[in-house]
Amino acid sequence: MTAPAGTRRLKDIVSELHPLARTLACKDTEAALKIIAGRFPASGNCRVETIPAGTQAWDWVVPERYEVREAYLAFEDGKRIADYADNPLHLVSYSLPVDRVVSWEELAPHLHFSEKRPDAIPWVFRYYDRTWGFCLAKKIFDSLPRDKRYRVVIKSEFQGAPAGLSVADAVLGPPPAKGAADFGEFIVCANVCHPRQSNDSITGVAVAVELAHRLAERPLPPDSMAVRFLFCPETIGSIAYLSRHPDLILRLRAGLFCEMCGTSEPLTLQRSIRDTHAVDLIARQVLTDAGRPFKELACREGIVNDELVLNNPGVEVPTVSLVRWPYDEYHTSDDRPEILSEDKLRETADVVENIVRTTASNFIPRRTSPGPVFLSKHGLWVDWRTQPKLNEAMDQIMLRMDGRRDVFSISKAVGLGFEETRAFVARFVERGLARALPVPRDGPLG
Template identity: 50%
Template structure:
């Protein structure tokens, strides 16, 4: 048994699970399923026995080799430019990382989850390269707590953005009385959001996710989501689910 390939990925995934349990996603978010099993054949067997689950899956993250001292390396989904890819790039925008194509070496269960006949968008997160790969030197001596936690930080943020994202569709017609409904943003407190209000509202036609809106107006996802949630609380928008591609 090797330490980094792949007990480290299991440890990182468990850490993310603990964090989500301690600080749950808000109501209405996607549920998050953690699955641990033998490489490739385990995923094939699991999906073969749970085919009814496949259409419900909105995305996946394969986690492995996260304890060695190397930058984060992430592999695109087979779709390459899926929302999951874009969110991953957003989360890693200020972090040193390597960006790789789908199923580029080293490839694993994403080839099953995102492969023909299943096609659930799935990325892979690891740390690469490391010289000890597939050697007896892959042992506990190369595992660093900081690396495990850093990978968990990245994966947790990807999950939080992806799971809380939705498509806002307006229920109103015409201009909204912003100040009368507590929706006006004081320009002296948040100039960027104040200037973006109209642009955000123009994207409530049921064609953009919150992440799309934040990306297009150039603001932080959580800033935009918190603001859109105020419209939702007032009944000015409804939240539509993002369709599955599986």
């Protein structure tokens, strides 16, 4: 089912996932994860995992599943005003079951609308402080007679274990290198929750799936990290997943979270908690090289999501985030596939691909013998007539292969591109003249 490169549209998967009522844990969220798994390159072995409700997950508890059979607000004569069947946003997410006739005074505190977008249905959710409510366009709210009685029907159910919260994961690895060190994994995280909305947050899914196809088509070189993908409901999804897999946390060396990336606002990079880790420096460089205006913030200076989980103490995986936020349609029924630009999605995918490729294939070269290498003897001498810049830089590169700097900072120091520098350094590794060491989580280097 995989479309060839160049014909894939990032918007397709967004349009497919958009209609689903994707709350934290429910059948629609599980359906979304299955769609993602079906669209993922087969070599990634994308699989859905369900963690039972009530499972302790660090300081949190895995939520119950929430299913809605029917929900509507109607006049007493039965004419419906807001119906979950038309749009799941009409119901406050996680509303308790209700079946009553109420006065306007009783109803009004349970109705929500947006002053800023009077024609849109706002998205309202109450998970930990449970109540019930309906959301509607302000003009509908204003038109409702104050002297009438209203029928509220919410047939909802919270389901405990064995039902639970589902996530999907997948891993794409580089070809194995003989006797290579374990370079661990780079984690790419994207969210599936947010009922019937698009830019927030499933544009991140579209970018991650596109990245997976590009990595399957052009794998990372040997001596690179594997790339792990995690698709989950926000925050509690990554908490539940990581708490279930403590060994995995030790393997994760850096990460990237992406969402809200399909509109025309500039990209905002939020750095990791390490602030100057290789992934921070690489992300800034990639965005600078892309040549478009971008914003940059420190960790937790802007809108927050699963990167917060990854950057927190005890997990400590330096993780950046990329978003195009704020945008006007945020958390309303106006956040639809129609507001997304294929070009902007693709531009985000290009940036994400470059950040992930560079960070995951970055390593620390350490020479295995003292003094300068006899380059000609090893077939490593670079001809100044065909590769003048590399010829000029080769001594500078060799000088810096001291086990204390990563290839990215060497490439910056000598003014060459990352891929060209890495290819040259990798030839030393292939010949046993240098060892490739993983970049530690607590860089920086160089």
